[in-house]
Amino acid sequence: xxxxxxxxxxxxxxxxxxxxxxxxxxxxxxxxxxxxxxxxxxxxxxxxxxxxxxxxxxxxxxxxxxxxxxxxxxxxxxxxxxxxxxxxxxxxxxxxxxxxxxxxxxxxxxxxxxxxxxxxxxxxxxxxxxxxxxxxxxxxxxxxxxxxxxxxxxxxxxxxxxxxxxxxxxxxxxxxxxxxxxxxxxxxxxxxxxxxxxxxxxxxxxxxxxxxxxxxxxxxxxxxxxxxxxxxxxxxxxxxxxxxxxxxxxxxxxxxxxxxxxxxxxxxxxxxxxxxxxxxxxxxxxxx
Amino acid sequence: xxxxxxxxxxxxxxxxxxxxxxxxxxxxxxxxxxxxxxxxxxxxxxxxxxxxxxxxxxxxxxxxxxxxxxxxxxxxxxxxxxxxxxxxxxxxxxxxxxxxxxxxxxxxxxxxxxxxxxxxxxxxxxxxxxxxxxxxxxxxxxxxxxxxxxxxxxxxxxxxxxxxxxxxxxxxxxxxxxxxxxxxxxxxxxxxxxxxxxxxxxxxxxxxxxxxxxxxxxxxxxxxxxxxxxxxxxxxxxxxxxxxxxxxxxxxxxxxxxxxxxxxxxxxxxxxxxx
Numbered sequence: 090x091x092x093x094x095x096x097x098x099x100x101x102x103x104x105x106x107x108x109x110x111x112x113x114x115x116x117x118x119x120x121x122x123x124x125x126x127x128x129x130x131x132x133x134x135x136x137x138x139x140x141x142x143x144x145x146x147x148x149x150x151x152x153x154x155x156x157x158x159x160x161x162x163x164x165x166x167x168x169x170x171x172x173x174x175x176x177x178x179x180x181x182x183x184x185x186x187x188x189x190x191x192x193x194x195x196x197x198x199x200x201x202x203x204x205x206x207x208x209x210x211x212x213x214x215x216x217x218x219x220x221x222x223x224x225x226x227x228x229x230x231x232x233x234x235x236x237x238x239x240x241x242x243x244x245x246x247x248x249x250x251x252x253x254x255x256x257x258x259x260x261x262x263x264x265x266x267x268x269x270x271x272x273x274x275x276x277x278x279x280x281x282x283x284x285x286x287x288x289x290x291x292x293x294x295x296x297x298x299x300x301x302x303x304x305x306x307x308x309x310x311x312x313x314x315x316x317x318x319x320x321x322x323x324x325x326x327x328x329x330x331x332x333x334x335x336x337x338x339x340x341x342x343x344x345x346x347x348x349x350x351x352x353x354x355x356x357x358x359x360x361x362x363x364x365x366x367x368x369x370x371x372x373x374x375x376x377x
Numbered sequence: 378x379x380x381x382x383x384x385x386x387x388x389x390x391x392x393x394x395x396x397x398x399x400x401x402x403x404x405x406x407x408x409x410x411x412x413x414x415x416x417x418x419x420x421x422x423x424x425x426x427x428x429x430x431x432x433x434x435x436x437x438x439x440x441x442x443x444x445x446x447x448x449x450x451x452x453x454x455x456x457x458x459x460x461x462x463x464x465x466x467x468x469x470x471x472x473x474x475x476x477x478x479x480x481x482x483x484x485x486x487x488x489x490x491x492x493x494x495x496x497x498x499x500x501x502x503x504x505x506x507x508x509x510x511x512x513x514x515x516x517x518x519x520x521x522x523x524x525x526x527x528x529x530x531x532x533x534x535x536x537x538x539x540x541x542x543x544x545x546x547x548x549x550x551x552x553x554x555x556x557x558x559x560x561x562x563x564x565x566x567x568x569x570x571x572x573x574x575x576x577x578x579x580x581x582x583x584x585x586x587x588x589x590x591x592x593x594x595x596x597x598x599x600x601x602x603x604x605x606x607x608x609x610x611x612x613x614x615x616x617x618x619x620x621x622x623x624x625x626x627x628x629x630x631x632x633x634x635x636x637x638x639x640x641x642x643x644x645x646x647x648x649x650x651x652x
Contacts, residue, residue, distance in 0.1 A: 134465070134650075134652065137468075137469050139464075139465065139468055139469070139650065139651040139652050140650045140651070140652075141648070141649065141650055157471065157473065157474065158471045158472070158473050159471075160471075161469065161470060161471035162471040164469070164471075166466070166469040168462065168465060168466050168469075170462055171466075172461065172462045172463040172465070172466040172467070173461050173462070173463065174391075174463060174466075175391050175394045175395070176387060176390055176391055176394075180387065180390060184383055184387050184470075185470055187379070187380075187383050188380055188383060188470050188471055188472045189470065189471055214394070227466075240469075
């Protein structure tokens, strides 16, 4: 479905991509990982036809540069940094739905599933929204239409735990029909969402591997954490995951999206010395 | 076409929310009001008896302000949008590059032209209220001149924006273009060129290819059909073009020049990296 053959990109003397070869099929959920400056964003821009590059890039057999409207109509994109658009939310949805030949109602529905009432803020300028609201809206625009490829650049970075869980549900609903490229500079952020990892370093693919696809993207875990003593720093962190305590910070309970389990354990690892007990139990698992 | 109109509409609403548009509208609206208040009308003794002098003064001021404003705001917003990541997102949507570029140009043209036109229309409406004769031919030509001037500098602005990769460079380049055209507008500079032995034909050719001078001479011609104020150059202009011919040139040339630069800008935009 997506083919990159010998893709190179140079900015003046600096070669940012050095002959990338990659094939991505429908159903592939690719984590595009690498440190800053590895070439992830440049690769995505070549894929979207925004950069001219050497080599060949095709999506569904068509060049995104030469056939941009046909190709981009089937591509949903969520950027890492929200654009500082001044237009109202309603106009942004109307414009996006109009050029994508989609129904704006679908975008409003996706936004609602992510916990954002886009209708209530349709007159508010996009750049006045909070980081999380912007992210939800851009995800709603990308997912509120038919597409074959989703390109998501750090898509869940600004989402609260509940919105993350709902976002994973939305991705799970599409996982068989589309190819996904989820870019992140940290693998643990996206590991459980994907079935393939492509790591980039200095403009080259240094790892391309398929990974076990055991975790249901829509599963939900009930978690209970017990501490040796209360800690303010831990309390602030765990509250951001939506956890609550009933005994002054000695034990905490809450729910974690299945796809977030690695990221959650990574967070807990920072407080390993405080831990007395960690219990994780799957409470919800959908077939999606 | 649908995408082009959508892009134009988005650009118009983005501009209407910008602070520069407010300042810009106030300048042109305020200019006409200030000219009425300061008594810059047909006769200081008789009061307001006609529009001719006000229109000429308005056009002279517009000639200095409009190109600079159009150039600076166009390059700042287009290059600024690119820097801020707006292009990265908006151009990931399935809108053709032609619709995006020309839609932006169309939207911006309406935004820069409407306040100027509304100020002009306000002056005409005031004259009608006062029951004085309206020089309709002059008003129509002045409107066309303003269309041509706005389009010309918008085209140049879009070209500069596609060339420059940062808004700072784009702003500097736009200012330089304006300064250069203004320098070749100055009669003293033209006089120096003649004194230094440059053939008069070359000097006149420079004046005829400078859109600011073309606009200025066109505006003068409507007020002073013999171009007495212009001196000997008037013979060359009137002998070669005739009055009607020069008026047509004063409209057609800036439009053609603006279109040429816009087209060159579009070619560069299509061929280069978008964000």
